[in-house]
Amino acid sequence: MTTGQTVSPKIYVLVFGALLGLLLITLGVAFVDLGLLNMVVALAIATTKALLIALYFMHLRYSDRVTWVVAARGGRGGRERCCLTHRIPLYILNILLSEFSYGAKYFWAGRSPRGMAARALVECTLWEEQAGIEFHGSEGRMEAFGSHRRFSFL
Amino acid sequence: VLAHHFRDLEQQRDASTLGMWIFLATEVMFFGVLFMGYTAYRAVYYESFAAASHHLKLLLGGINTVVLLSSSLSMALAVHAAQLGRSRALVGFLLVTMLLGAVFLGIKAVEYYAEYEKLLVPGLNFAYSGPNPGQVEIFFLLYFFMTGLHAFHLVVGIGLVGSIALLAWRGRYTPAYHTPVELTGLYWHFVDVIWVFLFPLLYLIDVHR
Numbered sequence: 001m002t003t004g005q006t007v008s009p010k011i012y013v014l015v016f017g018a019l020l021g022l023l024l025i026t027l028g029v030a031f032v033d034l035g036l037l038n039m040v041v042a043l044a045i046a047t048t049k050a051l052l053i054a055l056y057f058m059h060l061r062y063s064d065r066v067t068w069v070v071a072a073r074g075g076r077g078g079r080e081r082c083c084l085t086h087r088i089p090l091y092i093l094n095i096l097l098s099e100f101s102y103g104a105k106y107f108w109a110g111r112s113p114r115g116m117a118a119r120a121l122v123e124c125t126l127w128e129e130q131a132g133i134e135f136h137g138s139e140g141r142m143e144a145f146g147s148h149r150r151f152s153f154l
Numbered sequence: 155v156l157a158h159h160f161r162d163l164e165q166q167r168d169a170s171t172l173g174m175w176i177f178l179a180t181e182v183m184f185f186g187v188l189f190m191g192y193t194a195y196r197a198v199y200y201e202s203f204a205a206a207s208h209h210l211k212l213l214l215g216g217i218n219t220v221v222l223l224s225s226s227l228s229m230a231l232a233v234h235a236a237q238l239g240r241s242r243a244l245v246g247f248l249l250v251t252m253l254l255g256a257v258f259l260g261i262k263a264v265e266y267y268a269e270y271e272k273l274l275v276p277g278l279n280f281a282y283s284g285p286n287p288g289q290v291e292i293f294f295l296l297y298f299f300m301t302g303l304h305a306f307h308l309v310v311g312i313g314l315v316g317s318i319a320l321l322a323w324r325g326r327y328t329p330a331y332h333t334p335v336e337l338t339g340l341y342w343h344f345v346d347v348i349w350v351f352l353f354p355l356l357y358l359i360d361v362h363r
Contacts, residue, residue, distance in 0.1 A: 006237045007230075016227040023219055030358040038362070042354035050347045057230045057343045059336075063171075 005062065015056045022049050155331045167333045174337045178344045185303070185348055192296050192355065202289035204360035209274060210297070211265050215357040218261050219349065225254035226346040229315075233339045236332035241322055244335070248319035251342065255312045262305055269294070297356055304352060307345045314338045 026045045030038065055061040160166035196203045232247030266275075273281040276295045284290065318338050321327065327335055 006234060009231055009234055012227055012230045012234070016223065019223045020220065023216070023223070026354055026358065027216060030354070030361045033362045038358075038360070042358055043351075046351050046354050049350045053226060053343050053347050053350070057226055057346075058340055 007056065007059070007062065011056060015052050018052060019049055022052075163331060167336075170333050170337060171340075174340050178340065181307075181344060185300075188296065188300050188303070189351070189355075192300065195292050195296065196355075196359075199286070199289040199292065202286045203293045204363070205284060205286075206274075206290040206293035206297075207357060207359035208361070208363075209269070209272060210357050211268060212357050212361065214261050214265050215353055218258050219353050221254050221258045221261065222346050222349050225251050225258070226343050228254060229339045229342045233332075233336055236322070236327050236335040237329055239329040241325060241327065244322045244327065245319050248315050248322060252312050252315050252319070255308050255315070259305060259308060259312075262301065266298075300352055301356070304345065304348050307348070311338075311342050311345050314341060 022045050026042055029041050029045075032038075034041065156163055156166060160169065228247050228251040232244055232251060235241075235243035235247055269275060270279055273279050274294050275298065276291045280291055280294070281287075282290045315338055318335055322335070
């Protein structure tokens with residue numbers, strides 16, 4: 001969001017209304033037995049609420065400079081410019097997918113706790129590696145925070 | 155207001171905003187491991203987690219969700235007031251935000267006390283008579299850790315909003331410079347987002363039973 005640009009309070013109130021509506025839907029759906037889908041719906045609604053908050057309350061939607069948070073890869077430059085923030089959407093996605101996949105596997109695996117526990121350990125390790133942060137060497141970072149125009153490096 | 159190593163206010167603000175988002179990104183990872191641990195244990199001990207979850211006060215949790223969402227609205231309106239230079243409205247909305255945050259903590263304290271009375275606090279006061287007490291204990295351990303960490307973030311948030319309100323009262327912020335208000339807002343909304351996930355995960359396991 002650039003200086004002088006504002007969002008109408010009407011939009012904030014609308015988003016707030018939507019958040020309350022989604023909360024009611026979550027509560028309503030929770031009282032209906034949908035099996036595995038209960039969790040899927042609850043998490044889908046929670047994600048929608050989080051997105052609404054991020055896009056409108058946190059101004060992500062209006063933000064030029066920080067759209068990199070939601071972009072899979074950022075920057076106008078051709079080079080791969082990896083930084084920790086690029087991994088965040090992946091990381092969140094991973095948590096959500098884990099929720100779904102654990103539920104599903106547990107559901108289909110005939111509910112075998114021991115197998116699940118072993119599996120969980122392996123997956124945690126893999127998942128941390130996937131979500132791992134890659135840091136540039138000091139040179140790369142110096143360049144990134146140095147002479148480049150604004151934050152176009154992202 | 156402009157630090158010497160920035161070219162102009164906008165660049166300074168962009169840098170601060172980026173820094174805040176990076177901080178929030180690390181916060182996501184901070185909470186992420188807890189969510190991951192929760193997920194793994196919930197998958198393995200599903201029945202016990204559902205039974206344990208039924209001991210939480212759904213109504214209070216729901217009310218708290220509304221309270222926190224309202225505080226986010228108030229915070230967004232505070233930032234809006236700052237952008238327009240309406241300092242009275244700014245201070246007012248910041249105070250409302252703080253108040254709602256305090257209400258959330260108060261309700262949370264009532265819940266914690268009820269759980270203490272029901273002997274559901276691991277390590278302090280835990281005696282569960284139902285099946286698989288150990289598994290139920292894991293649920294409550296995660297519950298107290300996650301909601302406790304969230305509550306701690308809220309306490310910090312209330313302190314931040316309080317200091318911002320004080321500075322705003324002294325006329326520190328203008329439409330040209332109000333970055334601290336915006337960044338505090340980002341933090342506040344982030345804490346709200348965490349709760350948005352905590353509520354269904356902790357309170358809404360198999361409630362239809």
